Amino acid sequence: MADEHFPIETVRHSTAHILAGAVLELFPDTKLGVGPVIENGFFYDFDLEHKFTPVDLLKIEKRIKEIQKRKEKFVRREMPLEEAIAYFKGRGQDFKVELLEDIKKHGTTKMDEILHNPPQPSLTLREGEKISTPLKIRGDKGVMKVSVYETGKFIDLCRGPHVEHSGQIGVFKLTSIAGAYWRGSEKNKQLQRIYGLAFYTEDELKKHLEMMAEAEKRDHRKLGEQLDLFTFSDLVGPGLPLWTPKGTFLRNTLDNFVWELRAPYGYQKVEIPHITKKDLYEKSGHWQKFKDELFKITTREGHEFAMKPMNCPHHTQLYARRQFSYRELPQRYANTTTCYRDEQTGELHGLSRVRAFTQDDAHVFCRTSQIGKEISNIWEIIKKFYKAAGFSLTVRLSLHDPAQMDKYLGEEAQWQNAEGQLRAVIKEKREKAIEAKGEAAFYGPKIDFLAKDSLGRQWQVATIQLDMNQPERFDLTCVNEKGEKERIVMIHAAIMGSIERYLSILIEHYGGAFPVWLAPVQVYVGSVGKGHSTAVRKLGKMLSAEGLRVETDDGNDTVGYKIRKAEKQKIPYMLVIGDKEKSLRKLTVRIRGQQKQPQMAVSAFIKRVKKEIENKT
RNA sequence: GCCUCCUUAGUUAAAUGGCAGAACAGCGGUUUUGUAAACCGCAAACGUCAGUUCGAUUCUGACAGGAGGCUCCA
Numbered sequence: 001m002a003d004e005h006f007p008i009e010t011v012r013h014s015t016a017h018i019l020a021g022a023v024l025e026l027f028p029d030t031k032l033g034v035g036p037v038i039e040n041g042f043f044y045d046f047d048l049e050h051k052f053t054p055v056d057l058l059k060i061e062k063r064i065k066e067i068q069k070r071k072e073k074f075v076r077r078e079m080p081l082e083e084a085i086a087y088f089k090g091r092g093q094d095f096k097v098e099l100l101e102d103i104k105k106h107g108t109t110k111m112d113e114i115l116h117n118p119p120q121p122s123l124t125l126r127e128g129e130k131i132s133t134p135l136k137i138r139g140d141k142g143v144m145k146v147s148v149y150e151t152g153k154f155i156d157l158c159r160g161p162h163v164e165h166s167g168q169i170g171v172f173k174l175t176s177i178a179g180a181y182w183r184g185s186e187k188n189k190q191l192q193r194i195y196g197l198a199f200y201t202e203d204e205l206k207k208h209l210e211m212m213a214e215a216e217k218r219d220h221r222k223l224g225e226q227l228d229l230f231t232f233s234d235l236v237g238p239g240l241p242l243w244t245p246k247g248t249f250l251r252n253t254l255d256n257f258v259w260e261l262r263a264p265y266g267y268q269k270v271e272i273p274h275i276t277k278k279d280l281y282e283k284s285g286h287w288q289k290f291k292d293e294l295f296k297i298t299t300r301e302g303h304e305f306a307m308k309p310m311n312c313p314h315h316t317q318l319y320a321r322r323q324f325s326y327r328e329l330p331q332r333y334a335n336t337t338t339c340y341r342d343e344q345t346g347e348l349h350g351l352s353r354v355r356a357f358t359q360d361d362a363h364v365f366c367r368t369s370q371i372g373k374e375i376s377n378i379w380e381i382i383k384k385f386y387k388a389a390g391f392s393l394t395v396r397l398s399l400h401d402p403a404q405m406d407k408y409l410g411e412e413a414q415w416q417n418a419e420g421q422l423r424a425v426i427k428e429k430r431e432k433a434i435e436a437k438g439e440a441a442f443y444g445p446k447i448d449f450l451a452k453d454s455l456g457r458q459w460q461v462a463t464i465q466l467d468m469n470q471p472e473r474f475d476l477t478c479v480n481e482k483g484e485k486e487r488i489v490m491i492h493a494a495i496m497g498s499i500e501r502y503l504s505i506l507i508e509h510y511g512g513a514f515p516v517w518l519a520p521v522q523v524y525v526g527s528v529g530k531g532h533s534t535a536v537r538k539l540g541k542m543l544s545a546e547g548l549r550v551e552t553d554d555g556n557d558t559v560g561y562k563i564r565k566a567e568k569q570k571i572p573y574m575l576v577i578g579d580k581e582k583s584l585r586k587l588t589v590r591i592r593g594q595q596k597q598p599q600m601a602v603s604a605f606i607k608r609v610k611k612e613i614e615n616k617t
Numbered sequence: 618g619c620c621u622c623c624u625u626a627g628u629u630a631a632a633u634g635g636c637a638g639a640a641c642a643g644c645g646g647u648u649u650u651g652u653a654a655a656c657c658g659c660a661a662a663c664g665u666c667a668g669u670u671c672g673a674u675u676c677u678g679a680c681a682g683g684a685g686g687c688u689c690c691a
Contacts, residue, residue, distance in 0.1 A: 051621070178686030179620025186688045190620045193686070225628080234664085234682060290691065310691055339691095344618050345682095347689065441691055465691095492691095529649045556649060564653035578651055590652060597652070 003168040004200050009037045014074065014162045015064075015169040015198040016042035021154035022063035023194075026056075032156065033095050033182060033191045040208060041172070041197040045180055047095070052192050057174045060194070064172070071167040072152040076160055081144040084157065095182065096157050103146060170198030171205045215455055220507035221350040227512050227569065229503075229520075230351065239348040239355035241500060246520035251358070251499050253518055254506075255336050257388070257616075258360050258495045261381045267334040267362055272314040274338065278304045283473055284313040285409050289442060295340050295355075307340035312467070312492060315363040316474040324478045329488065330366035330374055336499075337361065351504035358499045364491040365476065368421075371489060375425045375447070375464055378493040382449055382462045385495050388616045389506060391451035394458070395431055397422055398439030398446040409443050409469040418466045419445045441492075443469040453509040461502065465492035513570040513592060516612040520549065523609070524566040527554040528578030535577045539584055539602070546606050567592065573609065 003011070016035035023030050023046055033045025046052075079087065081104055088096040149158045151166060163169060174196045182188040199205045224230045229247035236242065243251060259269075275297060281287035286309070287294075295307040308314060315333050324331065338358045347353055364374045386393050400408050400415045408415070422445055426433050433447065440446060444467040451461045467490040470476075477485040496502035506514075516522050523543055527536045533554035540552035551571070553562055559576055566574045574590040581587055587605050588597050600608070 053622090176685060177621065180687045181619080184688075186619065190687075192621080195686085232682090238682070286691065293690085312691085341690085344689065346618060346620095346687080349684095353690080443691075526652090527649090528651055531649085556647095558649090558655060559651045561650095561654055562652080567653055574652075576652060580651080588652085595652085 003163060006163050006168065008200065010161055010163060011168070011170040011200065012037040012042045012198045015172050015196065016044050017149065017151060017156055017158070017162065018064050018067050018166050018169050019060065019194060019196060020044050020156060021151055022060050022067055024154055026059060026063055031092065031094055041195065043193050043195045045182070045191040045193045047189065047191045052177045052194065057177065057194070061174050067152065067166050068169060069167070070152065071165045073165045074162040075150040076147055077150060078145045078147050081146055084146050084148065088157070099157060100146065170200065171202050172196050172198040173205060173209070211455060215508070218508045218511045220504040223507050223512040224351070238345055239343060241351060241354055249520045250503060250518060254496060254499060254502070255360055258385060259334070261384055262334055262362065265332070265377045265381070267332040270315070270318055270333040270335050272311060272335065272337065274308055274340070275305050276308060276314065278306055280313045281306060284470055285443070285473060286313065293341050293343070295342050309339055309341045311335060311337060311339065311359065311361045312363060312470060312490070316470055316476060316490070319365045319476055320474060326367060326478050326480045326486070329478050330364045330370055332362060332364045334362040351500040354500050357501065359494055360496045360499060362493045364493060365488055366491065367478065367486065368489055371421050371466065371491065372425050372428060374491055376429060378464050378491070379429060382495055386449070386451055386461065389509065391453060391509070394450040394452070395433040396439070396448045396450060397426065397433040397435045398448050399435055399437050400440045400445060401438035404438065407442060408440070410472070414468055415445065418468050422447055422466055441465050443467045451505070453505060459505045461497055461505070462495050463497060467492060515617050516572045516609060517616045519572050521551045521569065521571050522549045522573060524571045524574045525550060525552045526559070526562040526566070526574070526576050528559055528576060532577050532582065535582050535584060539575065539577060542602065543606065548606070548609060563590065
């Protein structure tokens, strides 16, 4: 058990240090990268000839435990920069030297910006520790100094703070070995990264491991196969899911739900081809930015086409078909349609990252004065949609990064304006949003929605994007009250984002046990014995006629076996028909995941199921 | 794309430098069953292509596919 007087980040960070120390003891020639704190634990990057194996992880764990017993003190020392450079150079710690040289040149290692999950160093210090976060310190005589921490023979460049001695590090477990580029750039050398978990107590670690095991059980790739929802084929290719009847049912049902929610707000369905001449993307700006990720097609006459990686440019051409009056605006075009992106093979993952995905996309073409109302409406749709599945939403305002304007279309002033518009909507709606610099799309700022699932994990889901660039590029206008051409704006609104990705989240959220309204099969009807087939079929027909999705089974298996099959398919209701139910006056109803079997009349059962469908529970 | 690891029936999986053993699912039969696995039988697999070897599912390499990361993500 770790000392709870220290913030958990400190405990994790110190654990990372001891990990590095243990690796150095076991593999003395190791060069050290960096070892920050991440969610639930830490990692440390190493460079050495030897390739770590899972057996090494056990050895390293053992050595860490030994160091733990030694209770080695974390001693903070301040060294003049030059001395530190010489020191780490002498030990062959080239990466540390590189970091120090950077401090010398730029005054910072820039590591925080580079790391994907920048550690949030805690400012809480233990008593008697005066200096905290700044890694570099300007000494009294103007000599630049850095802080190093010494534990036993191991010394690391570090801003601290740390626990007092190695006996106080966290209850930990080394979880995996992975490759990671030095400083996060694929141009650099790839180091070996060891990931670890660390908590205050055994109990917390155990709980976390249990959560991970539960997440693994719910892995949508596994459940997708078990529940027969989708599949992949080596002949078709990676990242190209094929949808079974049950999976297709889920897709359509979700899409219909979105459509139902959109209907009151005046959306109209449109349809577009899935390929285009490259000219469209040259004009939109996508070609220059994303040409490597496009699936390209050359026609027999030598013209270059591309599969559409998104729908907005096509939709602009729908709007551009004629001149609209301000009276006809907003024009709201909704389109559930598949997009294609040539993702790197290493990035593909189940349904969450694929090469062919279906967007529930909509574009609102409106006047600047209409932005607030339109975004507010989309926001309402999103809230209703995610509430139905029991997700709690967090909102993020994704802004541009003024330091990297080359990443974006348009001018700084235009961005300021667009972002101001979004802030105004958020304020007017009295919603809370965290602001995130550099998370914007290249054509405009976004309001992103993050959903927390039943295991407490957060996923980015819906997004509303304000685009002032593409209307400019495609010269989209309306005629205003004065008879002048007025520049319009475009709002991108996806509720699920991608159906594939949303389903991956939904499958894991429900653990495959979909609510009745979504379940591909809602009711299972099985027979007890030979004489009950007719009654089973009759009831099946009766329930189907009521619009329920029923699977009947009068095979010659035992009742226990039939129930097992239905439970494994996570069918919400199971009915067994035997002598007792032959008359169909009273049904014995088994509810998924429950042992009790309430008795009810057929009509009462139908009423109950229909009510659940109605309420989407 | 990069790093590490993996690839045996539909699925889960065992063993092996010299015939690949099983479970579940499937199919055929027996049984007619009361809420998470009745019984018997049958069929079905070493990802692909090279190399080493008398002989390769096993060793080596390439390719394909997968896993965990990294990079990327309109």
